[in-house]
Amino acid sequence: MSPQTTIIGDGQMALVLADALAERGVSARLWGPLEAPARHLAATRRSERLPGFELDRRVEVLTDPAAALSGTEIIINAIPTQFMRAVWTRLRTHLPGNACIVSVTKGIENDTLLRPSQVITETVADASRVSEGCLCVLSGPTIAAELARRLPATLVAAAVDDDLARRVQNLFNVKWLRIYRHDDVIGVEVAGAAKNAIALAAGMVDGLGAGHNAKSALLARGLAEIARLGTAMGARTDTFFGMAGVGDLATTCFSPEGRNRTCGERLGRGETLDAILASTRSVVEGVPTTRSLKELAASLGVDMPITNAVHAILFEGLSPRDAIRDLMGRELKAEQVG
Amino acid sequence: MSPQTTIIGDGQMALVLADALAERGVSARLWGPLEAPARHLAATRRSERLPGFELDRRVEVLTDPAAALSGTEIIINAIPTQFMRAVWTRLRTHLPGNACIVSVTKGIENDTLLRPSQVITETVADASRVSEGCLCVLSGPTIAAELARRLPATLVAAAVDDDLARRVQNLFNVKWLRIYRHDDVIGVEVAGAAKNAIALAAGMVDGLGAGHNAKSALLARGLAEIARLGTAMGARTDTFFGMAGVGDLATTCFSPEGRNRTCGERLGRGETLDAILASTRSVVEGVPTTRSLKELAASLGVDMPITNAVHAILFEGLSPRDAIRDLMGRELKAEQVG
Numbered sequence: 001m002s003p004q005t006t007i008i009g010d011g012q013m014a015l016v017l018a019d020a021l022a023e024r025g026v027s028a029r030l031w032g033p034l035e036a037p038a039r040h041l042a043a044t045r046r047s048e049r050l051p052g053f054e055l056d057r058r059v060e061v062l063t064d065p066a067a068a069l070s071g072t073e074i075i076i077n078a079i080p081t082q083f084m085r086a087v088w089t090r091l092r093t094h095l096p097g098n099a100c101i102v103s104v105t106k107g108i109e110n111d112t113l114l115r116p117s118q119v120i121t122e123t124v125a126d127a128s129r130v131s132e133g134c135l136c137v138l139s140g141p142t143i144a145a146e147l148a149r150r151l152p153a154t155l156v157a158a159a160v161d162d163d164l165a166r167r168v169q170n171l172f173n174v175k176w177l178r179i180y181r182h183d184d185v186i187g188v189e190v191a192g193a194a195k196n197a198i199a200l201a202a203g204m205v206d207g208l209g210a211g212h213n214a215k216s217a218l219l220a221r222g223l224a225e226i227a228r229l230g231t232a233m234g235a236r237t238d239t240f241f242g243m244a245g246v247g248d249l250a251t252t253c254f255s256p257e258g259r260n261r262t263c264g265e266r267l268g269r270g271e272t273l274d275a276i277l278a279s280t281r282s283v284v285e286g287v288p289t290t291r292s293l294k295e296l297a298a299s300l301g302v303d304m305p306i307t308n309a310v311h312a313i314l315f316e317g318l319s320p321r322d323a324i325r326d327l328m329g330r331e332l333k334a335e336q337v338g
Numbered sequence: 339m340s341p342q343t344t345i346i347g348d349g350q351m352a353l354v355l356a357d358a359l360a361e362r363g364v365s366a367r368l369w370g371p372l373e374a375p376a377r378h379l380a381a382t383r384r385s386e387r388l389p390g391f392e393l394d395r396r397v398e399v400l401t402d403p404a405a406a407l408s409g410t411e412i413i414i415n416a417i418p419t420q421f422m423r424a425v426w427t428r429l430r431t432h433l434p435g436n437a438c439i440v441s442v443t444k445g446i447e448n449d450t451l452l453r454p455s456q457v458i459t460e461t462v463a464d465a466s467r468v469s470e471g472c473l474c475v476l477s478g479p480t481i482a483a484e485l486a487r488r489l490p491a492t493l494v495a496a497a498v499d500d501d502l503a504r505r506v507q508n509l510f511n512v513k514w515l516r517i518y519r520h521d522d523v524i525g526v527e528v529a530g531a532a533k534n535a536i537a538l539a540a541g542m543v544d545g546l547g548a549g550h551n552a553k554s555a556l557l558a559r560g561l562a563e564i565a566r567l568g569t570a571m572g573a574r575t576d577t578f579f580g581m582a583g584v585g586d587l588a589t590t591c592f593s594p595e596g597r598n599r600t601c602g603e604r605l606g607r608g609e610t611l612d613a614i615l616a617s618t619r620s621v622v623e624g625v626p627t628t629r630s631l632k633e634l635a636a637s638l639g640v641d642m643p644i645t646n647a648v649h650a651i652l653f654e655g656l657s658p659r660d661a662i663r664d665l666m667g668r669e670l671k672a673e674q675v676g
Contacts, residue, residue: 241565
């Protein structure tokens with residue numbers, strides 16, 4: 001018998017995961033943090049966040065936390081990183097004691113510098129039995145707009161407990177998704193967060209018209225700096241060279257539909273960050289996460305030249321053109337990976 | 339004082355490297371293996387291989403091996419893999435004793451299963467003092483059509499002798515090229531060869547309209563199988579996760595101008611290999627190299643499911659659609675890298 005599931009969030013990833021659960025015949029509820037859009041979604045099965053997508057009628061859309069979480073066994077976190085703490089504070093008294101949590105959020109919380117799964121465990125710690133052993137991270141090359149069209153994609157389900165990873169693998173086992181099990185929770189979560197800063201830079205390369213060779217070089221150097229950060233945080237190197245690492249980085253840097261890449265492209269063309277964010281309905285995770293990444297790298301003594309350049313462009317007024325030129329012009333040297 | 343250089347070949351890479359040498363103020367000759375196209379290039383400075391490109395007048399185009407190689411200090415090999423043995427057999431008696439060779443060819447010779455630099459050393463062994471210590475491999479994310487427009491790109495110069503790598507780094511130091519030094523000649527050469535089979539598969543994903551998520555998953559799994567092959571051949575793992583590995587793989591899989599990706603896309607759309615090759619002026623290195631890769635993998639006991647699927651499509655009549663479905667549908671399992 002399949003478990004009762006609840007998706008927390010009504011953004012792009014929440015919607016496409018609900019679609020997979022419904023197709024799999026899993027009982028799924030979707031809880032939206034804001035009344036108005038959730039009611040609109042419940043009534044129309046449509047969302048401005050994902051044009052063209054229609055939510056399966058079997059997915060129950062709710063705004064009451066108690067009703068959404070009552071008796072649920074697997075809770076899927078799809079709330080943008082910087083809003084997670086507030087949302088999970090609202091939810092925590094309603095959590096069933098035996099629920100496991102699957103997080104698909106990709107970012108690092110500002111100021112605390114915590115990964116999404118850490119934000120959850122910290123927030124619910126005194127209200128629930130949710131432990132690290134009952135947390136799974138689901139990540140991979142999954143631009144939501146493609147999942148909405150049910151194009152084939154691959155994810156990793158990373159958990160300390162392989163049985164939980166196996167349950168999650170089985171839960172999303174529909175014909176257009178392929179799930180690998182993994183055990184490096186830290187690595188998978190850091191890879192998912194850090195790739196968004198590189199994707200912003202990749203978009204700038206596009207906006208400047210610098211070409212695929214330059215963008216691919218940036219991808220390779222970006223992967224190296226992500227791996228340096230991750231291993232300094234306790235992750236395994238090989239995670240970054242797998243599906244949740246280079247796989248996710250590639251689709252994020254190359255898919256025209258990626259939000260971070262698209263934001264970077266507009267910056268590269270000369271638009272201001274404020275104007276871009278004001279015109280975007282969805283959260284661009286890479287923007288706040290770049291702040292956290294720069295702080296993390298500094299505190300751990302890790303060299304992240306691309307991430308730091310993106311930070312300087314987003315928050316310190318450096319022009320994308322000057323930044324890319326600086327990155328290309330760094331002193332000729334021997335290549336170093338990891 | 340800059341050295342006398344000779345480029346062997348008149349294909350896309352030969353032309354764009356000649357452009358860089360001319361811009362750098364290095365004396366460069368270009369030797370073409372066939373009279374008619376070389377004479378056309380010498381007269382018009384244009385080539386059908388690279389529409390829109392004009393060869394700098396300072397580059398001397400020659401067809402006589404003795405004149406091309408007389409007194410030259412650095413010889414750049416840009417001949418397609420399967421033609422190298424015949425060409426170098428013609429050249430070997432004309433080689434100056436103290437010349438170093440830089441190879442930019444990406445492939446594995448059929449039947450012998452040798453890398454390009456090995457083909458050179460084997461072919462010239464009894465006629466010249468060219469040794470492994472005087473061989474450099476130059477590789478990276480460098481779709482030629484972008485280099486022809488002088489868009490920024492990055493390469494690695496790999497040699498056992500770091501002084502030679504430094505000379506090559508300096509030789510191509512123009513404002514649109516950035517060269518890293520490297521010492522893993524085997525790894526850089528295997529990465530450059532094996533990525534072409536993955537790029538054929540990536541093109542098929544495009545031709546089938548399967549999307550960027552699927553292509554990025556393929557890239558990640560392809561990188562893992564390239565790394566497995568390379569390490570079995572004596573290369574270092576980290577080479578595959580650097581510029582000449584994942585960097586080159588990314589541009590080859592994503593640039594619309596890549597020849598291997600384009601060939602794969604046409605296969606994915608249902609064209610036959612014979613029809614595609616008949617309509618292509620340039621050599622599609624991945625096609626013969628896939629034969630060699632399958633043999634190499636079998637002889638070394640390395641699992642290369644994507645490369646083997648590409649082989650089955652190219653030479654055994656498997657349809658791209660069935661192959662991609664087989665790859666996506668392999669038994670759910672834990673991810674393994676390297």
